Amino acid sequence: MRPCFLSALVTISLPLAVYAALNGPCTANGLPGACLTTATCSGGGGTSRPGFCPNDPADVQCCTKSCGSGGTCRFTSTCTTGNVASGLCPGPADFKCCLPASGCTAPNVNAATVALIKQFEGFVPSPAPDPIGLPTVGYGHLCQTSGCAEVPFPFPLTTTTATSLLTSDLRTYQNCIASQVADSVRLNDNQYGALVSWAFNVGCANTASSTLISRLNAGQAPNTVAAEELPKWNKAGGVVLPGLVNRRAAEVTLFRTASSVVAHPPSC
Template identity: 75%
Template sequence: MRSFILAAATAISTLPLLASAAVGDACSANGTPGVCLSTSTCTSGSGTTHTGFCPNDPADVKCCTKSCGTGGQCRLVSSCPSGNTLSGLCPGPSTIRCCLPAGGCTAPNVNAATISLIKQFEGFVASPAPDPIGLPTVGYGHLCQTTGCAEVPYSFPLTTTTASALLTSDLRTYQNCIARDIRDTVVLNANQYGALVSWAFNVGCGNTASSTLISRLNNGEAPNTVASEELPKWNKAGGQVLPGLVNRRAAEVTLFRTASSVTAHPPPC
């Protein structure tokens, strides 16, 4: 466990930026944002240490800075003004990510093969109706957030055109969480990325983020092997194995293992 040292804040005239900072807190070294980390953690992650900017911590804790991505700096996710971050590029815990300038890297849209797979398994529903486990959905798998799906900006019954537009909008959430949770050292082609977005769209970002599948990818295991072994496990809804989910996972594995020359992850900038 990290040891946090609490001390009364005292004004230090020579250090105008932070009077106290615990390990893992934000710091700033001569205007460059960073995080207070142990010297060994910082240097092992190719960061640069700066003495005197984390004054109330032990001597081996210093302000760690590191440039990353395209014009980015490693800092706490909560202090990234653009909200545009990349994982796997910074020393320290997962709360420290590469903070990119506004308008930097964004998760790409999935390819046509992915859209086709999702539409095949979600099916088209013109007006809100319960799905196989009783949840109200409309279009191509849009889960209603309000009574009667009032949040949908299109009139009912939907057409295939408006349902496709709704799907494109809905997928941004799942594209972003897959791009966010998989380290940027993991290279995925457009079909591999698309298969994972389809999976996230089906099971939710919370489940994918905590999954063994994502952990194994981030640990550097072979993507095709990981997908083939892990995706089929996600075949239940309401505690029951559903044939439709068995078939969907098999289709996602097939898409994942289909070669593509287009790189989709890490997100292009």
Template identity: 80%
Template sequence: MRSFIITALVCLPLLTNAALNGPCTANGVPGACLATSTCSGGGGTSVSGFCPNDPADVKCCTKTCGSGGQCRIASTCTTGNTQSGLCPGPSDFKCCLPASGCTPPSVNTATIALIKKSEGFVSKPAPDPIGLPTVGYGHLCQTSGCSEVPYSFPLTESTATSLLHSDLVSFQNCIARDIVDSVRLNDNQYGALVSWAFNVGCANAGSSTLITRLNNGETPNTVAAEELPKWNKAGGAVLPGLVTRRANEVALFKTASSVIAHPPPC
């Protein structure tokens, strides 16, 4: 089941309202409310429904940038590592890079297998168990009919896998960005957190007690075992599928590996 409606203890709002040039969050990805022409002219993607107080041509503009970065209002960049000139719109809409400035790695095959098993395969756009339109392995449609997907329907498992890898880039970036470089994670630990962020959204992950505890230097395996299972609700109700997914993510997180994925290798 796809993302951004999961809560640990309370239900969080799905939409973040914002004024023109202000911050917004589109399906868990940070951005700024910009005119669609400004956004597209700077290489960004406009997502409807996340700047509801503004004119119709003002939408939440998102864009990946630099080496593993995401365009966002500078004051919301937790690493403090920003780069100007890579994002459309106002001067404070900057590329927020991981603290190390290095590109986050792709998740390993164990993580891909976990996500595929959790999400299931859907060849054509269809509502998921809570009514959100999805396709492939948990791709949340951004436009009517999922027209943003660069593959024809019905998807094959191969094209759905390619779409999943593309979708995961934003979540790899936000996990690398939100966790300080002093926290060392192997590829299984990193992958488990990317799977979790893919399910709950970057905004929820970044503001979580889990990330706070990791950044405070607590033992990663303990933090994951205690915090991940809390994210088992959708619409205020515990879902068995989420209970299972969180247990699988904890198991992956605890699987030993000598491959270091965070901080991102340069």
């Protein structure tokens, strides 16, 4: 009789690697943070702290960062003051600089700044593509949803409702300039307004990483820095645009217009 061998099928269960969501929240020694790659964290000026994203790969650690004037990078849903600034923190879009509710809010720009922005943005009563194809409405409001559904006014806009929309939009850029420029830098309302106009045009992330801001914070003469750095921001898609050349020149002129009104650091 031929021997019969039975083969037992053995299933071995190996533990599965469980990874926390990249860009998810974490806390390191009481500091709020986000689980980011160490490269992303360091590239945004943050500090990577190992051991607080324990289920992630070694190069994903809890990224923490101080920002602005007494602020901390954290997810906006946990910023109890509601005073947040964009462009200062690495990682996901809702990981922003949470600033104290100390009354030191960024001031509104002056009338000369509003006039400059209106001049170069132009008035668009209903959503339409801008010179580089992005859908905008009013005075340079970039649509966030299809048909600019987030705008709380009916289309076509009037110049009055468009001005209200612009005032609301400018708060983000006022906050980021006030946060990015060190409190040791004294700016009058024209200098501050020129920087807000620039931020409104190029975005807070670009201003945060700019040589212009770093030179101001290093204590260099503001009028010289603005005259040398603002004109460099004259391209869109790598192409020099005459409209941007003219806008930067107008911002330099505004920046260098003397004023006794101090806008930065904000008064508390």
